[in-house]
Amino acid sequence: MSTHDYDFIKSASKLLGYEQEERRKEWYEELEEEVCAICPALTYQQRLIGCIIMMIIGFILSMGSLSRLVQLLAGNPAPFAIMYTLGNIVSISSTCFLFGPWAQAKKMFAMTRIVTTSVYFFCMAICLFLAFYPGPIPVRVLWLVIAVLCQFMALSKCLFLVLFLI
Numbered sequence: 150m151s152t153h154d155y156d157f158i159k160s161a162s163k164l165l166g167y168e169q170e171e172r173r174k175e176w177y178e179e180l181e182e183e184v185c186a187i188c189p190a191l192t193y194q195q196r197l198i199g200c201i202i203m204m205i206i207g208f209i210l211s212m213g214s215l216s217r218l219v220q221l222l223a224g225n226p227a228p229f230a231i232m233y234t235l236g237n238i239v240s241i242s243s244t245c246f247l248f249g250p251w252a253q254a255k256k257m258f259a260m261t262r263i264v265t266t267s268v269y270f271f272c273m274a275i276c277l278f279l280a281f282y283p284g285p286i287p288v289r290v291l292w293l294v295i296a297v298l299c300q301f302m303a304l305s306k307c308l309f310l311v312l313f314l315i
Contacts, residue, residue, distance in 0.1 A: 180251075203243030222290065226280040237273065275292075
């Protein structure tokens, strides 16, 4: 369709009263534009470097939490849970460099991935709950270890799905 044809259709629509109003942007579209305006366009190489650096930082934080295992076994799970969960958040956020935050969120919550994403976020919440709940929880450390293992498996699957099944 040429520009002339498009102009004719637009003029005819105006004349007949069928002119459509411009659609108001949704909150997430406005947020995406603001984020894109703050962050300049990155080359693919810059995106890849940012992703790798964030992934390494997340890995270091998660593995650094292992140095807090003694505190965990002594009954103070908060330092371990905070470091481990923060490392996982940084790791999953690393793919924002490749795809952008909104595109990544859409991929994570797609119908084929929503179960894995939900398990991942649920395990993070349970891990932090178990670490900070002041009351006595029978076998707290065992439940925390189970939550951490489930969180690790869900993170691994999330990263695999987001990175390799584009």
